[in-house]
Each structure stands twice: as C-alpha cells, then as structure tokens.
Amino acid sequence: MAGVPGEAGAAGGKQVLNAVRDQFWDAGYAATSLEDLMRVSGLGKGSLYAAFGDKRQLFLRALHSYTDDSHGHLREALAEAPRALDALRMLLEAPIGDPTGTGTRRGCLMANSTCELGNADPEVLDHAHRTYETSTALIGDCVARAQREGDLPAGADPIALARALLAAQQGIVFMSRTGLDAATLTATARSLAAQLLPDHSCD
Known part of the structure; x- marks a missing residue:
C-alpha cells in the first residue's frame, strides 16, 4: 500500500490493514482498543496513526x-x-x-x-x-x-x-x-x- 511510512513499509501496508481488519471483524469496533490495533499491526501508535489516521479512519x-x-x-x-x-x-x-x-x-x-x-x-x-x-x-x-x-x-x-x-x-x-x-x-x-x-x- 503506497504511502505507508516507517515500520509498515509500502509492501507491508496491505498486511497491516488485513491484520487490523481481522481484529475489527473478530471483536467489533467498540471493543477494539488502540492497544489491540498496535498488537495486531506490530506498529507503534505514532506509526499506525501516521499511516492510517485515527481509530475511526483506520476502521x-x-x-x-x-x-x-x-x-x-x-x-x-x-x-x-x-x-x-x-x-x-x-x-x-x-x-x-x-x-x-x-x-x-x-x-x-x-x-x-x-x-x-x-x-x-x-x-x-x-x-x-x-x-x-x-x-x-x-x-x-x-x-x-x-x-x-x-x-x-x-x-x-x-x-x-x-x-x-x-x-x-x-x-x-x-x-x-x-x-x-x-x-x-x-x-x-x-x-x-x-x-x-x-x-x-x-x-
């Protein structure tokens, strides 16, 4: 995914998004925390939000x-x-x-x-x-x-x-x-x- 900086990398952007998607799919939006998103994506808060925006935009x-x-x-x-x-x-x-x-x-x-x-x-x-x-x-x-x-x-x-x-x-x-x-x-x-x-x- 183009435009995913730093830890994610362009090649890994789709994998990160798929991991995040599975988390929302399994738990739902409200029950998914920032910590959950960081855990499944392997990214820190700054990298995650820089790449995809806040929780709602990421969802x-x-x-x-x-x-x-x-x-x-x-x-x-x-x-x-x-x-x-x-x-x-x-x-x-x-x-x-x-x-x-x-x-x-x-x-x-x-x-x-x-x-x-x-x-x-x-x-x-x-x-x-x-x-x-x-x-x-x-x-x-x-x-x-x-x-x-x-x-x-x-x-x-x-x-x-x-x-x-x-x-x-x-x-x-x-x-x-x-x-x-x-x-x-x-x-x-x-x-x-x-x-x-x-x-x-x-x-």
Whole structure:
C-alpha cells in the first residue's frame, strides 16, 4: 500500500490493514482498543496513526478494503462458473464454507458493522447501502446471463431476484452465527435455491 511510512513499509501496508481488519471483524469496533490495533499491526501508535489516521479512519479503511475484496471475489465466482445458474446456486451455499463452522460464525464484516454502527455513523450506513447495491448489480448481471442461457424465466426482473438471493445469502450467514451445523445450513441453502432458482430449462 503506497504511502505507508516507517515500520509498515509500502509492501507491508496491505498486511497491516488485513491484520487490523481481522481484529475489527473478530471483536467489533467498540471493543477494539488502540492497544489491540498496535498488537495486531506490530506498529507503534505514532506509526499506525501516521499511516492510517485515527481509530475511526483506520476502521473505515479496513471496511473499504473488506468490501473491495468481497466484490472482487464475487465477480470471479459468478464469472468462472460454466453456467450462471450454477454460480447463483453456489452463491447461496458459499457462506457455509468451512464444515467446522468456525469461519462462518464471524459473519459478514459489513453486516456486523452496520448493525453496530449504522444508527450512529452515517458514513458506515452509506457505505453499507452502496456495498449492497454493488453486490445486487453483480448478482443481477448473473441472473440476466442465466436468462440468456435459458435456465431462468426471461420475464423475471433480474434486480428483484438478485435482491432476494442476497437477502437469502445474508440470512444463511446470520443462521451460521447461531451455531447451526453445516448439514442443516446446506439443506436450507438448497431449499432456498429450489424455490428462488427453479431450473427453467427442464420446463
């Protein structure tokens, strides 16, 4: 990351930001102290603040990094599947991931941050809105592709279906945080897929 001075170094800036992001992700904004940030980053207070600003600015940088990475992964996952319908179905099962459930129980950093800070911080709320709109647009493009491939009804509104799929996926993320086992989450995801993404090619 360009512009990270001293102890961080340009090459290590992304690693520092990732470490800080994980700290906020695990503990939340309010429960993360300056000492926590210094510990996970390996930087002193002066170097940390010189590179990234105060705690709030550091959090916002970490949050933007998270959503940028998430959208990059989403673009790749939707584009790489041989058929768009398969990509959309995988989207619903993606939050289940690790069969042990340890990874998914962190939830979504954007959703977690919106719940914690959305009412008090308009910038976080605005970023959440823009993040979900971008996700919806990416999923909507994949829905439109599935329609062109003949796997979904041509008359369906791609954006409306994309919002439904995103809401379903985020619901699975939340359910995973309650401790539901992977088999139950998988069955739920497949039930949602059967209802939201019936295979039109067999009609």
